[in-house]
Amino acid sequence: MLYPRRCPVCDCVLTETSFKEIVPRVCPECENKLVYVGKNHCFKCGKTLKSDQEELCYDCKNREHFFEQGYALFEYASINASIYRFKYKGRCEYADFYGKEMEEHLGTLIREWNAQALVPVPMHRRKERIRGYNQARCLAEGIAKYTKIPVYHSLVERTRKTTPMKELDVRERQNNLKRAFHIMQDDVKLKKIVIVDDIYTTGSTVDAIAKELKNAGVQEVFFLALAIGTGL
Numbered sequence: 137m138l139y140p141r142r143c144p145v146c147d148c149v150l151t152e153t154s155f156k157e158i159v160p161r162v163c164p165e166c167e168n169k170l171v172y173v174g175k176n177h178c179f180k181c182g183k184t185l186k187s188d189q190e191e192l193c194y195d196c197k198n199r200e201h202f203f204e205q206g207y208a209l210f211e212y213a214s215i216n217a218s219i220y221r222f223k224y225k226g227r228c229e230y231a232d233f234y235g236k237e238m239e240e241h242l243g244t245l246i247r248e249w250n251a252q253a254l255v256p257v258p259m260h261r262r263k264e265r266i267r268g269y270n271q272a273r274c275l276a277e278g279i280a281k282y283t284k285i286p287v288y289h290s291l292v293e294r295t296r297k298t299t300p301m302k303e304l305d306v307r308e309r310q311n312n313l314k315r316a317f318h319i320m321q322d323d324v325k326l327k328k329i330v331i332v333d334d335i336y337t338t339g340s341t342v343d344a345i346a347k348e349l350k351n352a353g354v355q356e357v358f359f360l361a362l363a364i365g366t367g368l
């Protein structure tokens with residue numbers, strides 16, 4: 137093999153003993169490191185709920201969303217180093233592992249949506265050229281491989297460069313994303329769409345795209361994220 141296969145969690149090179157399984161996933165050290173979002177999660181955004189919350193998380197109770205529903209796979213803290221390499225260090229190959237995990241853990245729920253398309257959150261064209269890839273598109277293609285839902289990567293375009301979201305609070309995030317996305321078709325024939333992103337925090341990005349998609353004729357919008365933060 138030209139490139140060694142790496143553990144998608146810690147990035148160590150998978151040695152022969154790690155190849156005992158037919159499809160190697162992670163190295164033995166990382167086998168139990170990942171924390172999946174719990175069964176007790178927000179009905180709207182998938183965030184793990186504290187025991188005293190009933191159906192919706194604090195955020196969804198207090199803010200209206202433009203999407204119908206969404207799920208994330210991992211608790212952010214357990215996968216953040218992996219996502220960092222996935223985004224910034226060229227490890228687009230992790231998407232295969234992520235996609236498979238997505239199908240195994242959320243496949244039944246995803247199928248209930250009956251969506252026709254996966255739409256990755258687009259990057260600004262210049263930024264994508266510099267990075268060489270859009271990690272949300274890699275992720276969407278990983279999910280598509282296992283769920284068989286096709287990826288529509290040029291349906292939405294990012295028309296405005298925006299400030300990195302991690303530097304902003306909820307209100308600033310919403311303002312930051314105003315007119316940031318453009319739907320490339322006037323009349324979208326797809327009725328149900330799943331937006332795909334690496335991390336879900338406040339939902340501002342998904343909301344901004346969902347709003348545009350609905351203006352273009354889409355009836356229902358969902359999202360899938362690799363990881364979700366807590367306490368926002």
Ligand SMILES: [Zn+2]
Binds near residue numbers: 145
């Ligand atoms: Zn590992």
Ligand SMILES: [Zn+2]
Binds near residue numbers: 179180182196
């Ligand atoms: Zn929620």
